[in-house]
């Protein structure tokens with residue numbers, strides 16, 4: 001199990017990761033989702049001991065990453081596929097990794113076959129690899145030590161559709177054998193295909209987490225009262241009943257289901273003009289909102 005417990009990381013006056021907590025369970029793929037600059041890579045760098053946190057702790061199977069004497073035998077890490085030594089061939093990169101971890105050299109050939117790098121490609125220098133080939137090599141390197149935990153930062157970047165399909169199956173198989181997978185992505189549709197659980201982050205803060213199925217199920221309702229007094233009365237009644245209420249167009253959205261909204265409206269003597277289930281998946285709306293919030297003006 002991976003545990004991220006109240007982690008905060010600041011760069012000068014800027015808080016890149018703000019009190020982030022979540023767990024990634026064994027036997028499940030956990031997607032760490034957020035728009036560009038949300039704090040995903042920073043969190044994963046803290047987890048793998050590459051960046052010190054300003055607050056909070058992280059552990060993998062109850063131990064800090066830096067406390068593993070031979071971390072690659074427990075945790076496979078792929079943070080930056082472009083960070084491989086460009087002058088080495090793919091086979092050499094894996095051979096160095098295998099030697100460092102004390103693994104037999106036969107493991108290198110096994111991993112090359114597993115990730116679908118041909119003999120010809122394995123002989124090529126990494127600086128001449130496409131991004132997709134680098135990702136495959138990075139995944140081979142992460143799997144080299146037969147770890148029980150995988151930490152992957154945007155592993156689908158640069159992969160073609162067949163490569164993405166292959167990776168999904170590989171990660172799901174890894175988890176089905178009891179492995180723990182934590183992978184980051186900035187694409188909801190990509191991660192929802194593979195992840196059992198999702199942690200969504202925006203501007204350094206966790207904004208939603210839970211099972212992918214629960215998070216993607218449409219919940220809540222949209223309601224509009226006939227007049228503004230009614231709108232206020234309905235919002236108050238919903239809030240008093242412990243529901244979340246947000247203005248939306250000429251009405252409001254709430255996490256209460258439509259039947260509860262109707263009952264509360266009746267009790268509060270509010271005439272409704274419109275009442276229906278919330279549009280689309282709440283998660284998608286939240287993600288689009290986050291993405292729009294962080295979009296840079298110069299790309300508009």
Ligand SMILES: Nc1ncnc2c1ncn2[C@@H]1O[C@H](COP(=O)(O)OP(=O)(O)OP(=O)(O)O)[C@@H](O)[C@H]1O
Nearest residue numbers: 011016034035036037038039040041042043185186
């Ligand atoms: N070394 C650093 N010095 C200063 N700021 C940094 C540093 N590393 C990251 N940041 C800032 O912290 C924020 C979070 O960055 P991070 O790379 O963790 O985001 P991310 O969610 O992985 O984004 P992306 O999807 O673009 O990779 C960004 O605003 C980034 O500019």
